[in-house]
Amino acid sequence: MESPDIPITIIDREGVSHEVMAPTDMNMNLMEVVRSYELAPEGTIGICGGMAMCASCQCYVLSEHPLPEKGPDEEAMLAEAFFVEDNSRLGCQIPITPELSGLKVHLAPEEM
Amino acid sequence: MIKTDILIIGAGPTGLFTVFEAGLLKLRCHLIDALPQPGGQCAEIYPKKPIYDIPAFPEVLAGDLVDNLMKQIEPFQPGFTLGERAETIDKDEDGQFIVTTNKGTQHKAPVIAIAGGLGSFEPRKPPIANIADFEDKGVEYVIRDPEVYRNKNVVIAGGGDSALDWSIFLTDVAASVTLIHRRNEFRGALDSVEKVQELKDAGKIKLITPAEVIGLKGDGHISGVTVKRSGEEFDLECDHFVPLFGLAPKLGPMANWGLEIEKNAIKVDNSLDYQTNIPGIYAIGDINTYPGKLKLILCGFHEATLMCQSAYQRIHPGKRYVMKYTTVGGVEGFDGSKKEAPKAVVKAIN
Numbered sequence: 268m269e270s271p272d273i274p275i276t277i278i279d280r281e282g283v284s285h286e287v288m289a290p291t292d293m294n295m296n297l298m299e300v301v302r303s304y305e306l307a308p309e310g311t312i313g314i315c316g317g318m319a320m321c322a323s324c325q326c327y328v329l330s331e332h333p334l335p336e337k338g339p340d341e342e343a344m345l346a347e348a349f350f351v352e353d354n355s356r357l358g359c360q361i362p363i364t365p366e367l368s369g370l371k372v373h374l375a376p377e378e379m
Numbered sequence: 380m381i382k383t384d385i386l387i388i389g390a391g392p393t394g395l396f397t398v399f400e401a402g403l404l405k406l407r408c409h410l411i412d413a414l415p416q417p418g419g420q421c422a423e424i425y426p427k428k429p430i431y432d433i434p435a436f437p438e439v440l441a442g443d444l445v446d447n448l449m450k451q452i453e454p455f456q457p458g459f460t461l462g463e464r465a466e467t468i469d470k471d472e473d474g475q476f477i478v479t480t481n482k483g484t485q486h487k488a489p490v491i492a493i494a495g496g497l498g499s500f501e502p503r504k505p506p507i508a509n510i511a512d513f514e515d516k517g518v519e520y521v522i523r524d525p526e527v528y529r530n531k532n533v534v535i536a537g538g539g540d541s542a543l544d545w546s547i548f549l550t551d552v553a554a555s556v557t558l559i560h561r562r563n564e565f566r567g568a569l570d571s572v573e574k575v576q577e578l579k580d581a582g583k584i585k586l587i588t589p590a591e592v593i594g595l596k597g598d599g600h601i602s603g604v605t606v607k608r609s610g611e612e613f614d615l616e617c618d619h620f621v622p623l624f625g626l627a628p629k630l631g632p633m634a635n636w637g638l639e640i641e642k643n644a645i646k647v648d649n650s651l652d653y654q655t656n657i658p659g660i661y662a663i664g665d666i667n668t669y670p671g672k673l674k675l676i677l678c679g680f681h682e683a684t685l686m687c688q689s690a691y692q693r694i695h696p697g698k699r700y701v702m703k704y705t706t707v708g709g710v711e712g713f714d715g716s717k718k719e720a721p722k723a724v725v726k727a728i729n
């Protein structure tokens with residue numbers, strides 16, 4: 268059987284690039300992938316558990332991939348987050364699907 | 380000086396349930412929390428969201444869970460120091476711990492239970508280069524005394540409930556109120572959004588959207604902010620700048636208490652009693668770490684239960700105790716109340 272895992276490149280907050288395999292069959296989102304590979308210190312990412320309520324999972328999307336549209340909660344949270352750029356997204360609002368194979372993201376700095 | 384048997388730092392679900400388990404052992408508790416209300420993450424982050432994995436509650440709102448916990452511990456009359464952050468832990472000459480808050484309130488106990496969750500909730504500070512220079516010199520992240528703003532020019536930033544609520548409130552107090560937000564839409568309660576619209580139409584609130592504050596001006600005290608709107612920058616005079624972007628948990632002072640920290644959490648001995656590297660100080664709930672740790676409410680409840688048994692032995696060394704089911708022993712409150720299962724009635728039928 269074909270592996271349901273896809274490669275994703277995540278540049279951490281120190282600028283170090285990590286190529287990781289993300290499962291597409293576990294209902295995971297990008298924030299959870301970052302946490303499962305411990306690419307950001309515990310307690311600094313996923314604080315709201317993935318509810319688009321904290322922005323601790325903000326990342327900059329560097330590749331051209333078909334991402335889900337931003338929902339109203341994500342829009343609102345990004346409007347109150349810091350260090351926001353045009354390519355900012357909340358990792359917790361991006362489910363891992365096979366179409367995201369090769370996705371490249373950079374984690375936004377931790378807020379004070 | 381507030382004295383108690385177990386001093387609990389953090390009034391989230393774990394800290395609250397500790398009061399119950401300690402109460403069954405006739406130990407008194409006092410809780411400290413940086414937030415103005417008990418409930419921790421449940422009350423601060425998601426009070427209206429349902430939780431589905433509390434055993435025997437197919438569904439319960441986080442806020443209702445906290446209300447129920449408060450009701451359950453009522454008979455054990457816990458004390459609360461709310462709105463204050465535990466800042467330091469020292470030991471006095473008789474080996475008891477003294478915990479002092481950022482407001483100077485002192486507490487004394489033989490046992491400390493740190494139930495600090497993800498840390499104490501602190502305001503989210505916008506990344507404006509020189510903002511630290513103006514803290515308490517015209518920049519405030521929390522409004523404590525609205526009188527400070529009487530007849531002053533105030534700039535508020537943010538798009539949630541507190542930014543809206545304070546903008547409305549201060550129109551009657553301040554000389555001028557300007558609300559700055561990155562979007563035209565606000566995510567606060569509909570009533571508040573409509574009220575701000577009314578006040579804007581009446582010329583009582585100045586609204587600048589979509590815009591953000593990117594710089595601060597002043598000499599010793601803030602005198603103005605630099606605003607960026609649609610790529611254009613301009614200055615705005617003011618006496619106060621109040622960024623209201625909500626709260627985020629930070630480990631804060633706990634990091635300096637001499638405890639072993641790993642992955643932003645306190646390492647404990649989970650094979651025994653959740654004690655830290657300092658005897659007499661326990662860490663329970665989301666704040667601790669050990670192999671296999673899960674940050675779940677039910678895990679916090681379990682850890683609190685085991686920790687209280689160990690605390691009892693520490694407070695009453697050598698005293699024998701056998702765990703009793705509440706169905707058998709009932710619950711005897713410090714307020715004189717007693718709950719117990721009704722006794723079976725035995726009566727002869729002639």
Ligand SMILES: Cc1cc2nc3c(=O)[nH]c(=O)nc-3n(C[C@H](O)[C@H](O)[C@H](O)COP(=O)(O)OP(=O)(O)OC[C@H]3O[C@@H](n4cnc5c(N)ncnc54)[C@H](O)[C@@H]3O)c2cc1C
Nearest residue numbers: 389391392393412413419420465495496498499664665676
């Ligand atoms: C959005 C969201 C959804 C969740 N859903 C679930 C779920 O469905 N099921 C589940 O089991 N769990 C869930 N959780 C996790 C759950 O909320 C936590 O496991 C739980 O709150 C931990 O309780 P606690 O008492 O250990 O810590 P907390 O609830 O974090 O409480 C700790 C308290 O300590 C205070 N504090 C910390 N340091 C200090 C200090 N120095 N001085 C004074 N006070 C201090 C803080 O202000 C805080 O109030 C969810 C969490 C979030 C954010």
Ligand code: FES
Nearest residue numbers: 313319321322359
């Ligand atoms: S984890 Fe909180 S917004 Fe994504």
